[in-house]
Amino acid sequence: MxxxxxxxxxxxxxxxxxxxxxxxxxxxxxxxxxxxxxxxxxxxxxxxxxxxxxxxxxxxxxxxxxxxxxxxxxxxxxxxxxxxxxxxxxxxxxxxxxxxxxxxxxxxxxxxxxxxxxxxxxxxxxxxxxxxxxxxxxxxxxxxxxxxxxxxxxxxxxxxxxxxxxxxxxxxxxxxxxxxxxxxxxxxxxxxxxxxxxxxxxxxxTVAILTTAGIVGSLVFETINFFKMYPASEFFFSTVWNPQFRGGSELGILPLLWGTLYVSVVALIVAVPVGLMIAIYLAEYAGKTLRSFAKPAIEILAGIPTIVYGLFALVTVGPFLRDYFAQPFGLGNSSSSVLTAGLVMGIMIIPFVSSLSDDIINAVPQALRDGSYGLGATQSETIRQVILPAALPGIVGAILLAASRAIGETMIVVLGAGAAAKLNLNPFEAMTTVTVKIVSQLTGDTEFASPETLVAFALGLTLFVITLGLNVLALYIVRKYREQYE
Incomplete structure (x- = not known):
């Protein structure tokens, strides 16, 4: 049965x-x-x-x-x-x-x-x-x-x-x-x-607590097994990523961390200013009719599958940047680049910043606006000096969510940035991220007990610690600048 x-x-x-x-x-x-x-x-x-x-x-x-x-x-x-x-x-x-x-x-x-x-x-x-x-x-x-x-x-x-x-x-x-x-x-x-x-x-x-404990436990135990086979000093400080499943592997995480942070920073440079300006306009300037249409239209971006964004990066954005910027200025010949993945990923996470920031700005008490206007401040001055400082903790949370989404993205990076693990400042060069290599190391008919496979857990634990550090930093900022209202 x-x-x-x-x-x-x-x-x-x-x-x-x-x-x-x-x-x-x-x-x-x-x-x-x-x-x-x-x-x-x-x-x-x-x-x-x-x-x-x-x-x-x-x-x-x-x-x-x-x-x-x-x-x-x-x-x-x-x-x-x-x-x-x-x-x-x-x-x-x-x-x-x-x-x-x-x-x-x-x-x-x-x-x-x-x-x-x-x-x-x-x-x-x-x-x-x-x-x-x-x-x-x-x-x-x-x-x-x-x-x-x-x-x-x-x-x-x-x-x-x-x-x-x-x-x-x-x-x-x-x-x-x-x-x-x-x-x-x-x-x-x-x-x-x-x-x-x-x-x-x-x-x-208790589901969230048990889930977190299970995730951390599975990562920690397999990471310990990995470091029994591969030196931790070479993993954290080597600048070469060259896995060879028949021996002689070099598994340095630094090129992967560099690619992850580089792509994420480019995405945030695109998403944060655009998303924040969209939120300010919808919350403070737009009428009800425009707002009722514009906000759902922007949030549709969050519902598009990431594989579609990846294809957009591969077919449209990458060749455009290569033909009109990289090749004319002698910066590269590949359509896969950090800038390609960063731009498309930034477009993808715009709704995370704009929608959450819009809700947070609308939650600021109307009395603060009225008091600012009563003192003779203009609308732009009220937004800059009253509303944004009051909504800062929530905006930091929205940016953190967008950053976490960017750090954990895989498909856009695979199709838009390539799979080359290297340290380079040129945004038109192909690079890769930690998440992409986690997938590649666990894909295929490989022996699970080998260091080339177990390194995926060490990469995952490192990424988890980095994300935890971002959360702690955001919590510090929120507590320092928090405003409480009656």
């Missing part, structure tokens, strides 16, 4: 529990002549909660633990002798999963019977042929141990899925009956229902 069917069955039992619980509470109240402590719906909600919550918790726990248990069992079945020289055990286990999936496909097509697979009456060459017919191509000789592990893996997954379905549905049914039998007229069903809602709110509020 698939997970979707299990969820559907539990959902049906939950709905049934709600209606039966509500009806049972009304029936008991009518028979005893006693008034219910809570509204009838709360009694139904109590039965529904006890029916669904334990069952879904068991389902989630089972889906998390079962792969770990099965992989551990399969790992013990694979001897070191079947692992290719220079290969990784994880790749062999991946082959086991692939073969197991192919066996399911062969059985579902009727090409092979379950009994023939179980009793070993069919030879491996025949099974190999049938796996190829369903799209599972096996390169080279597959050891018998790997094939046997695939059969065990398939049987374990199948048995686990059956046990999971039985236990989850039984738990839902059992707790539902137990909650149904607990219903009494004086039962405080509302407290049970509201207590669940409170617990749900508390759990939701």
């Amino acid at each position: 698939s997970v979707g069917i299990i969820i559907l069955v539990v959902a049906v039992l939950t709905a049934l529990g709600y209606f039966l619980g509500r009806r049972h509470a009304l029936s008991l109240s009518a028979q005893s002549g006693r008034k219910l402590h809570s509204l009838p719906g709360y009694y139904g909600q109590t039965v529904a909660l006890f029916t669904s919550i334990p069952a879904f918790l068991l389902l989630i726990l089972w889906l998390f633990v079962q792969p770990i248990v099965v992989d551990s069992r399969i790992d013990g079945m694979i001897p070191d002798s079947v692992i290719p020289e220079g290969g990784a055990r994880s790749l062999v286990i991946s082959d086991v999963r692939r073969i197991a999936g192919g066996l399911d496909a062969v059985l579902s097509h009727g090409e092979l019977s379950e009994s023939a697979l179980t009793d070993g009456s069919i030879d491996f060459s025949t099974i190999r042929t049938k796996l190829g017919e369903v799209g599972v191509a096996l390169a080279g000789d597959v050891p018998t141990e790997v094939f046997e592990a695939a059969k065990v893996y398939r049987d374990s997954i199948k048995t686990g899925a059956t046990a999971m379905a039985i236990l989850v549905i039984a738990l839902a049914f059992g707790f539902g009956i137990w909650a149904y039998r607990r219903i009494r007229p004086d039962m405080r069903a509302r407290n049970v229902s509201e207590g669940f809602v409170k617990s749900l709110l508390i759990a939701s509020s």
Whole structure:
């Protein structure tokens, strides 16, 4: 039974529990002549909660633990002798999963019977042929141990899925009956229902904390593994980025940091002044009709996919800058450049600056404007000397959001700035960023335990620390210049 069917069955039992619980509470109240402590719906909600919550918790726990248990069992079945020289055990286990999936496909097509697979009456060459017919191509000789592990893996997954379905549905049914039998007229069903809602709110509020802890933990552990293989001093201070998956790699982060900061600064130079001027005009000068049209039109820029911006940079902006600026002045011959990616990225993040700054400027109390006008200040003087200083903390937050968006962008850089990791001041030269190299190091059929792959986690952790530093700086600025109003 698939997970979707299990969820559907539990959902049906939950709905049934709600209606039966509500009806049972009304029936008991009518028979005893006693008034219910809570509204009838709360009694139904109590039965529904006890029916669904334990069952879904068991389902989630089972889906998390079962792969770990099965992989551990399969790992013990694979001897070191079947692992290719220079290969990784994880790749062999991946082959086991692939073969197991192919066996399911062969059985579902009727090409092979379950009994023939179980009793070993069919030879491996025949099974190999049938796996190829369903799209599972096996390169080279597959050891018998790997094939046997695939059969065990398939049987374990199948048995686990059956046990999971039985236990989850039984738990839902059992707790539902137990909650149904607990219903009494004086039962405080509302407290049970509201207590669940409170617990749900508390759990939701911890999602961000747990997510951050998980991200940092995954980055830190893999980064530690990387620095066990590659010197940290060369990573942080080397000016050469030259990964070679066969050894002799030079993995210096400085060219990547330079490209990231260079592209981001160009993008902010474009986005911040334009976005801020748009916000000031919409908030202080534009009429309601123009504002109602202009603001949604500008915010549409934020909804355009980044791949579209990348194609725009590749096809239009890059060739334009190359033909009319770079080549005539002898600054370069490539359409991929820092300036190309920076300009297009700046256009992309304009709505982040303009929309947020507009909302922040509108939040400044009207009394400040009236007081400035009463003292004889003009509108422009009021904007410069009163409104912008009052809205500065919020504007800094908007700029920070735009900077974070620029630092984390990948597609525009890939198509607009290229993939060359180098230190150069020429904005018409092709460069790359940290995010692009994270993707490239984790893409392809590479060994995960190699330093050339693990370096992606070190790059990610470095980028995380830089972003955290920007947040701390912005928080300092906000606290220093914060204005409080009554």
